Amino acid sequence: xxxxxxxxxxxxxxxxxxxxxxxxxxxxxxxxxxxxxxxxxxxxxxxxxxxxxxxxxxxxxxxxxxxxxxxxxxxxxxxxxxxxxxxxxxxxxxxxxxxxxxxxxxxxxxxxxxxxxxxxxxxxxxxxxxxxxxxxxxxxxxxxxxxxxxxxxxxxxxxxxxxxxxxxxxxxxxxxxxxxxxxxxxxxxxxxxxxxxxxxxxxxxxxxxxxxxxxxxxxxxxxxxxxxxxxxxxxxxxxx
Numbered sequence: 001x002x003x004x005x006x007x008x009x010x011x012x013x014x015x016x017x018x019x020x021x022x023x024x025x026x027x028x029x030x031x032x033x034x035x036x037x038x039x040x041x042x043x044x045x046x047x048x049x050x051x052x053x054x055x056x057x058x059x060x061x062x063x064x065x066x067x068x069x070x071x072x073x074x075x076x077x078x079x080x081x082x083x084x085x086x087x088x089x090x091x092x093x094x095x096x097x098x099x100x101x102x103x104x105x106x107x108x109x110x111x112x113x114x115x116x117x118x119x120x121x122x123x124x125x126x127x128x129x130x131x132x133x134x135x136x137x138x139x140x141x142x143x144x145x146x147x148x149x150x151x152x153x154x155x156x157x158x159x160x161x162x163x164x165x166x167x168x169x170x171x172x173x174x175x176x177x178x179x180x181x182x183x184x185x186x187x188x189x190x191x192x193x194x195x196x197x198x199x200x201x202x203x204x205x206x207x208x209x210x211x212x213x214x215x216x217x218x219x220x221x222x223x224x225x226x227x228x229x230x231x232x233x234x235x236x237x238x239x240x
Contacts, residue, residue, distance in 0.1 A: 001025075001135070004058030006051055006073070008032040010114070011088060012064030013039060017117035019135060020046060027057045031073075052077055060084050060131070061104070067091035071100055079104035084131065088112060093148055094127055108132050111155065116140060124154045156239040160232070168193055 003019070005012050005028040013035040016026060020043040027049050028036045036048045055061065055077050063085055065073055070089050083104035087097035088111065098106035108127030115121035119139030125132050129144045136142065145151050172189050176182030196205055209216035 002057060002059045003027070003135075004054035004061045005029060006031070006054055006061060006063055006077075007065035007070075008035045008039070009064055009066075010035070011112050012062060014114045014117035015062060015064075015088070015112050016046065017042075018119060018139065022135075022138070025057075027054045029054050055079055055083070058083065060086065060135070061101070063087040063089055063097060063101070063106070065089055070097075074100040084128070086110060086132065086135075109151065111158075113161075124151065124158070126151050153240070156236050159236075159239060163232070164193070 001024045003024045003026045005016060005026065008016070008028045009032050012028075013032075016028060016039050020026065020039070024045065026039075026043070026046045028039055028046060029051050030036050030048050031051065033048075039046045040048050049057065051073065059082065061079075061083060063070065063074070067089050070092060079101050081103045083101075085097065085101045085104055085106040086108045087094065087106050088109075089097055090111065092100075094106055094109040097109065100106070106127075108125055108129075108131060110123055110125035110132060112123065113121045116123070116136070121140050122143055123132065123136055123140050124143045124145060126145045126148065129142065133142050143154075145154060168189050169186075172182070172186035175185040175189070179185050200208070206220070209220075211217060
């Protein structure tokens with residue numbers, strides 16, 4: 001495909017890294033020159049242009065702008081009817097993004113994670129499943145959603161990632177004070193959590209780790225009694 005990227009920040013740059021080896025011709029916006037120049041240096045099929053140059057060269061356009069500048073930036077550009085856009089703009093609905101790119105069509109909204117650069121990441125999306133699957137499904141798992149309310153709920157729930165990382169970091173620091181190789185200790189915990197959750201449903205995993213009097217059961221109960229579950233639920237409610 002001929003793919004353009006308007007607003008090439010951290011996330012959009014990760015997206016380009018994730019698909020640059022798939023044979024596409026990719027043009028990225030010079031608006032974020034640090035990321036754009038690095039991508040162009042890394043891949044022969046990635047070039048840099050001004051925003052209108054990106055639009056002119058593309059059939060599929062990724063919108064990676066911040067919500068507060070998206071309308072102004074996109075409003076100054078001339079799109080074509082035959083173009084489709086996939087928006088990463090946090091805080092803007094698919095309908096709002098569609099209005100910004102007329103007469104092109106914003107056909108899908110997705111919120112990529114940094115791991116998309118290497119693949120193996122979940123992609124929550126709303127809209128044209130076939131297009132998102134065609135571009136990203138080879139290396140990632142696409143989770144299609146039914147409507148904007150589901151997207152909003154997923155956006156809240158995915159925020160559990162940061163608390164989980166905080167807990168693993170705290171446990172790694174605790175472990176690091178007690179072992180000779182702190183880096184190895186953290187790597188062990190990351191691999192343990194990632195592989196365990198990837199290989200099993202949460203209820204099954206909790207039950208498997210529920211040996212009476214075992215370390216896992218005792219720590220989980222201690223944290224539940226300390227209000228972990230209630231704090232998580234109230235935090236998600238507040239995000240919603």
